[in-house]
Amino acid sequence: MTSKEIRQAFLDFFTSKQHEIVRSAPVIPADDPTLLFTNAGMNQFKDVFLGIGSRPYTRAADTQKCIRASGKHNDLEDVGRDTYHHTFFEMLGNWSFGDYYKKEAITWAWELLTDVWKLPKDRLYATVYKDDDEAFELWKSETDIAASHIQRHGEKDNFWEMGETGPCGPCSEIHIDLTPDKSGAALVNAGRPEVIEIWNLVFIQYNRDAAGKLHPLPAKHVDTGMGFERIAAVLQGKTSNYDSDVFTPILKKIGDITGKTYGGSMESDTDMAMRVLADHIRTLAFAIADGGTPSNEGRGYVLRRILRRGVRYARQLGQNEPTLYKLTEVLCETMGDVFPELVERRQVIEQVIKAEEESFLQTLDRGIEIFNGVTEKLKKSGGKVIDGADAFKLYDTYGFPLDLTRLMAEEIGLSVDEDGFLANMKEQKDRARKDRKEKSAVAEESGEWTIFAETLKTEFSGYETLEQKSRI
Ligand code: ATP
Ligand code: MG
Ligand code: MG
Ligand code: MG
Numbered sequence: 001m002t003s004k005e006i007r008q009a010f011l012d013f014f015t016s017k018q019h020e021i022v023r024s025a026p027v028i029p030a031d032d033p034t035l036l037f038t039n040a041g042m043n044q045f046k047d048v049f050l051g052i053g054s055r056p057y058t059r060a061a062d063t064q065k066c067i068r069a070s071g072k073h074n075d076l077e078d079v080g081r082d083t084y085h086h087t088f089f090e091m092l093g094n095w096s097f098g099d100y101y102k103k104e105a106i107t108w109a110w111e112l113l114t115d116v117w118k119l120p121k122d123r124l125y126a127t128v129y130k131d132d133d134e135a136f137e138l139w140k141s142e143t144d145i146a147a148s149h150i151q152r153h154g155e156k157d158n159f160w161e162m163g164e165t166g167p168c169g170p171c172s173e174i175h176i177d178l179t180p181d182k183s184g185a186a187l188v189n190a191g192r193p194e195v196i197e198i199w200n201l202v203f204i205q206y207n208r209d210a211a212g213k214l215h216p217l218p219a220k221h222v223d224t225g226m227g228f229e230r231i232a233a234v235l236q237g238k239t240s241n242y243d244s245d246v247f248t249p250i251l252k253k254i255g256d257i258t259g260k261t262y263g264g265s266m267e268s269d270t271d272m273a274m275r276v277l278a279d280h281i282r283t284l285a286f287a288i289a290d291g292g293t294p295s296n297e298g299r300g301y302v303l304r305r306i307l308r309r310g311v312r313y314a315r316q317l318g319q320n321e322p323t324l325y326k327l328t329e330v331l332c333e334t335m336g337d338v339f340p341e342l343v344e345r346r347q348v349i350e351q352v353i354k355a356e357e358e359s360f361l362q363t364l365d366r367g368i369e370i371f372n373g374v375t376e377k378l379k380k381s382g383g384k385v386i387d388g389a390d391a392f393k394l395y396d397t398y399g400f401p402l403d404l405t406r407l408m409a410e411e412i413g414l415s416v417d418e419d420g421f422l423a424n425m426k427e428q429k430d431r432a433r434k435d436r437k438e439k440s441a442v443a444e445e446s447g448e449w450t451i452f453a454e455t456l457k458t459e460f461s462g463y464e465t466l467e468q469k470s471r472i
Contacts, residue, residue: 003232003246007063007338010092010226013112014061017104019094022062024339026290027088028299034163036299037067037287041093042162042202042223048097049167049204051218058099063228064091065286065339070302072163076403080276080313083240083266084196087306088283090228098219102172103138105201105222109174110143113199117235123177125188125195127151129158129170135203139172148185157189160202160223165210167217171202178239198234199226240264242275246334250278253330258317273313280310281327284353289345294356305401307353311360312404315368322357325350360399367398371408378414388420395421396428 001009011021025044029035035043041064047053068075069087078085096105106126113119126145128135130152139150152158161168177184179194187195204221206214233244241247243264251262254274265271287303294304307324314323328342328350336343374390386409394400406416 001235003228003236003244004338006232006235007090007092007228009116010112011061011063013108013116014059014094017059017094017108019059019061020055020057022060024062024064024090027065027067027286028290028292034165036070036302038064039066039068039071039073040064040162040223041066041091041225042095042167042204045095045097045223046162046167049217049221049223050207055097058097059095060097061094062092063338064093064225065290066091067283067287069283069306070299072161076306079279080272081266082193083242083275084193084227084230084233086229086241086279086282088279088286092226092228092231094222094224096222098221101220101222102135102201102203103142105203105224106135106138106172107142109199109201109224110145113174119176119234121145122149122182123184125149125151125175125177125185126172127153127158127175127188128172130154132158132170132172132203135170135172151185151188153189160200161208164212165208167204167207167221167223168214169203169205171200173197173201174199176234193239196230196234197227198230200224242278247278249330249334250281250327251275253327254278254317257323257326258314258319260317269316273316276313277310277317277324277327280306280313281324281331284310284324285328285331285342285349286339288349288352289339289341293352301401304356305403307356308360308399308401309404309407311357311364312368312408314357315361315364320361322354322361324357325353328353363398367394367400370394370398371400371405375409375412375414384414386414386416388417388422389424391416391418391421392424392428395425 015021025038027038029038029043032043032046041062042049044064048055065088067088075085076087079087094108113124114121121144124145126139126149128139128150136150136152139145140147158171158173159168160171175188175195175197177195179187184195202223204223205217207217208214229241229244229246232246233239233241236244238244242251242262251274254277255261260270260274262274263271283306284303292299292303294300294307296304310324328346332342332346342349371394374386378384378386386405391402391405394405395402402416402418402421409416
């Protein structure tokens, strides 16, 4: 089955269970100040769960574009290092708004996986929240999963929350055992690639307020999310998402541009870099298609960090010129029919990415030199931690986001003094503030109000540039 067919099969299955198929919401949430990026399928239905909005249907299904690179759900550090966490992914989901509950959610998930898709039952594990006897019993009574394959887990894995506040509840998840000898029982939720979570069934029944308190919601709902790239890989008999047809065309294109071949190794720097590029282009393209732009603040800075990371990995693959933007085409070709916004906004996506790449490439090589100088000195002295002032210089003068410096440090077994970095940043801000104050005092004393007003204008824009630079 191709990934396109898999996506469609999911939607068809839930259509047959009377679900309304809805469109993915944009990855940039329109009206939720608690979120930088859409991080789950349920985001667009938050108002329904909270009882302040409604829809003309009580059952829905879709594929939702998600970005997990900030906030409560941040998988950026895993990207490239494992084969199943992406910064951008599609979440296949089905929902009940006060309609069906645990029994149907569990029965249908099992039916789709084992009856329609024929996944081997002895490779699947179901987890439930430690106190959720109801879900535990339903797995036993409504499905033919082996009792030994139902596990209870705690808050961290089986109580789902979209952010610090908002709708939440206990969940029941399905994991697949990819070990050669089906020995994965102890590896469920162990963060290991041998046993991977594929589907989360959340039973939304609380709202967490800003003080952290849980309040029961007016009705109970079902919110499920299945990783599309993960299920595509599984159904295509692969153990890495990057070997599924979601990613192979992108990796092939990266190979064409760089002259390298993707080998799927976890040890090879080249393969790691290729995975990162294949991941990051999707995040950047989808975010820009939905109105995001790299900048120095908030979600814009998340995008800028991702892009600069990408540029640095492309550099590792021997690219001295903008490269990422060239991957937009293959993305449009492979996903443009399902997400037409990619095709409609292709030019903007390419222009924005290319301009950002050009700008960072101007300082990247010099920054790498500085980094190498600093780390060589450190190694000679037997030190293990990059000085905060050095990390800050890389950030302030060469545009290296802190997480890029950290990543480069980790690659050679070093770390960064992040407190020192922050202290340097604060010092610079304080200095800029003090400068401004002193200038305004001088102006006041000499009574140069007109002149001062002029100075203020130029000084102010000067300060803005400094501020901007300091956030890079
Ligand atoms: P994991 O434990 O693997 O990090 P999760 O518990 O954080 O996953 P959920 O919030 O339950 O994930 O999201 C629902 C589903 O979305 C998961 O079961 C998984 O299949 C998929 N998923 C979650 N995060 C990612 C990601 N970063 N990349 C790809 N798929 C993901
Ligand atoms: Mg996670
Ligand atoms: Mg999990
Ligand atoms: Mg989960």
